[in-house]
Amino acid sequence: MAKKFADLHIHTRASDGRLLAEEVVRQAREVGLAAIGISDHDSVGGIEAALGAGKKYEVEVIPSVELSAYLDGSELHILGYLIDWRDEKFRAMLRKLQDVRLNRAKQMVERLRGLGLDISYEDVLAEAGNGAIGRPHVALALLKRGHVESINGAFERYIRAGGPAYVDKYRLPSAEAIEEIRRIGGVSVLAHPIYGFREEMLPELLEQGLRGIEVYHSKHDIFSTRRFEGLARRHNLLVTGGSDSHGSEVPIGMVRVPYNLVEKLKAECKLL
Numbered sequence: 507m508a509k510k511f512a513d514l515h516i517h518t519r520a521s522d523g524r525l526l527a528e529e530v531v532r533q534a535r536e537v538g539l540a541a542i543g544i545s546d547h548d549s550v551g552g553i554e555a556a557l558g559a560g561k562k563y564e565v566e567v568i569p570s571v572e573l574s575a576y577l578d579g580s581e582l583h584i585l586g587y588l589i590d591w592r593d594e595k596f597r598a599m600l601r602k603l604q605d606v607r608l609n610r611a612k613q614m615v616e617r618l619r620g621l622g623l624d625i626s627y628e629d630v631l632a633e634a635g636n637g638a639i640g641r642p643h644v645a646l647a648l649l650k651r652g653h654v655e656s657i658n659g660a661f662e663r664y665i666r667a668g669g670p671a672y673v674d675k676y677r678l679p680s681a682e683a684i685e686e687i688r689r690i691g692g693v694s695v696l697a698h699p700i701y702g703f704r705e706e707m708l709p710e711l712l713e714q715g716l717r718g719i720e721v722y723h724s725k726h727d728i729f730s731t732r733r734f735e736g737l738a739r740r741h742n743l744l745v746t747g748g749s750d751s752h753g754s755e756v757p758i759g760m761v762r763v764p765y766n767l768v769e770k771l772k773a774e775c776k777l778l
Contacts, residue, residue: 509764509765510540510541510764510765511538511539511540511541511759511762511763511764511765512539512540512541512542512543512566512568512748512762512763512764512765512767512768513534513539513542513543513747513748513749513751513758513759513760513761513762513763514541514542514543514545514568514570514585514587514720514746514747514748514763514767514768515543515545515570515572515585515697515720515723515746515747515748515749515750515751515761516530516534516542516543516544516545516748516749516750516751516758517545517546517547517572517750517751517752517753518530518544518546518551518552518556518637518753519552519635519636519637520546520549520550520551520552520553520636520637520638521546521547521548521549521551521552521572521637521638521640522547522634522637522638522640522641522642522643522752523546523552523637523751523752523753524752524753524754525753526552526555527544527552527553527555527556527559528555528556528558528559528562529753530542530544530552530556530559530753530758531556531559531560531562531563531565531567532559532563533757533758533759534563534565534758534759535563535564535565537757537758537759538759539565539758539759539762540565540566540765541565541566541567541568541765541768542556542565542566542567542568542758543567543568543570543585543587543746543748544556544567544568544569544570545570545571545572545585545697545748546571546572546637546638547572547574547638547640548571548572548573548574548600548603548604548607548638549571549600549604549637549638550569550571550589550591550596550597550600551636551637551638553567553569553570553591557569566768568587568588568768568771569587569588569589569590569591570585570586570587570588570589570692571585571586571589571591571600571687571692572584572585572586572697573585573586573678573683573686573687574603574675574677574678575677575678575679575680575682575683575684576677576678576679576680577679577680577707577710577711578704578707578710580702580703580704580707581677581701581702582680582696582697582702582703582707583696583697583698583701583702584680584683584684584687584694584695584696584697584716585694585695585696585697585718585720585746586683586686586687586690586692586693586694586695587692587693587695587718587746587771587775588691588692588693588771588772588775589687589690589691589692590690590691590692591690593689593690596686596689596690599686600638603638603676603678604638604639606675606676607638607639607640607675608639610673610675611627611630611631611634611639611640611643611644612627613673614641614644614665614671614672614673615627615629615630615644617670617671617672617673618644618648618664618671621664621670621671623648623651623653624651624653625647625648625651625653629647629650629651630643630644630647631643632647633646633647633650641661641665642657642752644660644665644671645657645660645661645665646660648660648664657754680710680711680714681714684711684714684715684716685714685715688715691775692775693717693718693744693771693774693775694715694716694717694718695716695717695718695719695720695744695746696711696716696718696719696720697720697723697750698720698723698725698726698750699719699720699734699737700723700725700726700730701725705737708737708741712741716743717743717744717774718738718743718744718745718746718771718774719734719737719738719743719744719745719746720734720746720747720748721734721735721738721745721746721747722745722746722747722748722761722763723747723748723749723750723761724749724750724751724756724760724761725750744767744770744771744774745763745767745770746763746767746771747761747762747763747767748761748763749761749762
């Protein structure tokens with residue numbers, strides 16, 4: 507029997523991805539994936555369409571979310587797998603987070619205009635469509651207006667942390683993010699721990715209920731991967747992995763993990 511693989515970290519246009527949910531699923535089928543995690547930033551808006559497309563293309567869709575969280579002065583992202591994405595209390599919380607994103611985008615536009623750039627809030631909204639607005643949409647608006655030559659250039663010159671148009675954002679306390687994921691039946695996993703995470707944070711995250719770590723990621727080199735494999739092994743954490751594809755620079759399926767890791771997530775859910 508042929509081995510099955512999954513990419514458990516993919517974004518759609520429901521947040522800052524470039525592809526519609528159905529396009530994501532179709533591409534997953536084309537590259538031979540058996541399962542994918544739709545893990546949009548602070549949004550579950552792509553899950554329903556992805557589930558429908560999954561039936562069409564025979565790709566299993568794992569309902570997921572990626573929450574921006576905060577611990578000890580650092581930003582962490584917490585992935586929630588196999589969540590009850592229809593839970594109304596959870597969706598209300600996400601709507602509040604999206605309102606915060608809108609206000610942040612407005613402030614960044616104001617700063618950019620203060621720097622003499624011809625850009626409007628409507629330009630950014632047009633890039634976001636119905637998705638959860640974020641800095642990539644500001645970058646795209648800058649690119650289309652001709653103020654920068656690339657998305658990376660927009661970040662480096664204007665909207666990177668500490669940049670002249672950067673505005674900090676509200677983040678959920680990690681304890682709250684992990685508890686919400688648990689409440690709606692999901693498994694919480696630390697995303698791309700190469701960013702923001704320090705090993706001395708782990709005891710507190712474990713106490714809060716963290717159950718896994720994203721060991722395999724498109725930005726993890728072999729040394730980082732080995733480090734996080736060891737961390738997962740020592741602390742009996744679930745291992746996950748994914749491309750973190752947004753539909754452009756990093757292709758869907760660039761990182762793929764054995765399907766048995768999906769089965770382990772499902773087994774963990776039954777224990778909650």
